[in-house]
Amino acid sequence: MTKKIYTTTLALFLISLLALSNNPVINRPINQHVLISKGITSGELTRAEAIQLKKQQVRINRTKKAARADGVITRKERAIILHKQNKASANIYRKKHNNLNR
Numbered sequence: 001m002t003k004k005i006y007t008t009t010l011a012l013f014l015i016s017l018l019a020l021s022n023n024p025v026i027n028r029p030i031n032q033h034v035l036i037s038k039g040i041t042s043g044e045l046t047r048a049e050a051i052q053l054k055k056q057q058v059r060i061n062r063t064k065k066a067a068r069a070d071g072v073i074t075r076k077e078r079a080i081i082l083h084k085q086n087k088a089s090a091n092i093y094r095k096k097h098n099n100l101n102r
Contacts, residue, residue, distance in 0.1 A: 003041075028089070029061065032088055032092060033057065036050060036053050036054065044097075052095075053091060063080065063084060
């Protein structure tokens with residue numbers, strides 16, 4: 001019960017952050033984190049899959065941090081980040097729908 005409340009609160013918090021910005025580089029990781037959280041609670045993701053997806057999100061965040069280090073995210077850096085986010089989104093979908101036994 002406590003885990004369900006925690007997950008719901010976290011999802012609502014992340015969704016409220018989502019409303020603050022229209023930048024896809026900022027919003028996508030929030031959406032992806034919500035999808036991962038929902039996949040864990042619904043049982044669509046195994047623990048190992050969730051860990052892999054979270055690690056992928058950490059790598060994307062590192063790339064974003066490195067891109068922001070000089071104060072400006074160039075078009076090339078933005079393209080790299082969006083490409084990584086696209087791959088992460090595809091991985092989330094694929095892992096949520098792979099019919100593994102949970």
